[in-house]
Amino acid sequence: MTTRLPPHEHAVLARLADAGDTRKFAELAGDCGLDQALVSAATTALAERGWITVEETSRTEAILTDAGRVASEKGTPERQLLLLLDLEVKVPMSEVHQVAAAKGFDGKSAVQWVFRKKWAEKRKPDNGGPDELRLTHAGEEALLGASPDEVALGRVARGEIAYLEDLEADGIEVPALIQGLRSRKDLLKLKTRTLRSAAITEDGRAAVEAGVEAAEEVSALTPELIASGRWRDVTFKKFDVTLPAEKVRAGKEHPLARTMRETREAFLAMGFEEASSEGVESGFWDFDALFQPQDHPAREMQDTFYLERPATLPLPADEALIDRVRRTHEDGGDTGSKGWGYKWSREKATQAILRTHTTATTIRALAEDPNPPRKIFTIGKVFRRETVSYKHLAEFMQIDGIVVDEKANLTSLKGTLTEFYRHLGFDKVKFKPSFFPYTEPSAEVFIYSEKHQDWIEVCGSGIFRPEVTEPLGCKVPVLAWGGGLERIALLQYEASHIKALYDDDIDWLREVPLCR
Ligand code: PHE
Secondary structure, eight states, rough: OOEEEEEHHHHHHHHHHOOOOOOEEHHHHHTTOHHHHHHHHHHHHHHHHHHHEEEEEEEEEEEOHHHHHHHHOOOOHHHHHHHHHHHHEEGGGGGGGHHHHHSSOHHHHHHHHHHHSSEEEOOTTTTOOOOOEEEOOHHHHHHHHHHHHHHHHHHHTTOOSGGGGGGGTOOOOHHHHHHHHHTTTEEEEEEEEEEEEEEHHHHHHHHHOOOOOOOEEEESHHHHHHTTGGGGTTOOOOOOOTTTOOOOOOOOOHHHHHHHHHHHHHHTTTTOOEEOOEEEEEEHHHHHGGTTTTOOOGGTTTTOOOSSSSSSSSOOOOOOHHHHHHHHHHHOOTTOOOOOOOOHHHHHHHBBBEOSSSSHHHHHHHOOOSSEEEEEEEEEEEEEOOOOOSSSSSEEEEEEEEOOOOOHHHHHHHHHHHHHHHHTTOEEEEHHHOOEETEEEEEEEEEETTTTTEEEEEEEEEEEOOOGGGGGGGSEEEEEEEEESSSHHHHHHTOOOOHHHSOOOOOHHHHHHOOO
């Protein structure tokens, strides 16, 4: 009895009957000229009839990194060191990095791996002297041929293998290789893929012998089908919305851009206006207007970037304002303070820097119009001379807000910040007494992260000192706070370090969920 099958099922079954043995889905798709999703649908249907079996295996795909490409062309760092040791016989430990740099390979990784592979050892020379690196017996043997990771690297680079498991045929012990490569993410990135393949069963063969044919299948009812009456004879294709399909990668906001947008929306929802100013700033606005003394450690070269061109920026046109700031620093002026008691330098105030905080922006906005009521915020880039690591970058984003209000006080500061962080999805906020040169009282603000089950510090806050507000002509209390934006983003997304937000790791960017 002939069975009529939808065309894709018929094609897959016929191909498997022909092939006799196992075919991978990707091969079937190519053989039958079908989309992989259709092959997958056909195999599900045929397996349900018991005509074929489907097998899943997991395979490790290796993808070359940039460093991996270099290593595949010039040899791994440890191979380059090995060749060098072969030539020079011994290299003083203290010179390895220098020698590596001169030859253009990564000395740190080279040393790490010659030790791990036991290709070399540290030895004290007979005459005393500093430790030397010398070839071991294993190192000499390694000169005769590539190690398994190098073999894998070469073959991936040449496009000869798609999956590491294919190396088994070369007598390489693949599980051990994969294990080893996990600590070599510098060279090869590993990805686990599930490969599916199908084979025909006895029942399937019997069905083919009894006769199967492809039913005419249509996916749309057309006027022609109705008019001709052919609709009676055709099979209508059913939609199966549960089928696996290729992922559609829609355009997506960058996580950090999203946090910036949400932050802006939170401020706007609370009635704040946005202010902005240049990243290149004068010492006057970044420090002096905020009553930070001119010998404050934050102003030191090692903390702040000073510009060469331009080396200076003009001070505000309002000479009286400059004078009030000067006097406030020197003896407190009319602010009721004693000031810092030193001679204020106009020159220092003109120095051009990369702004170290966005409080420079809010203070400029306050100077422009110090009359209450005002609520101002800013989001911008700031720069600090940090040693760059996965935790610290020399530039990052900050937010700053101020509230200029006759009735502003510590309680309204707490209320405002609690409300602000609630908008960003954090319900618990805590305050700890702190110190900033421009606020009194001052508080550090912590939010509770459910994910980390811990309090995380997110910003500094306080009420501007009279030494800050008075010279600007502001007669009412001003609430102020500011802090890093990336920290908030890290709490919102599954990312542990600031670098994740700036790395172009396309996999992470694709997978990271933006909804909460
Ligand atoms: N500018 C401070 C910083 O960069 C934060 C702050 C802003 C503190 C406003 C108090 C008031 O850390």
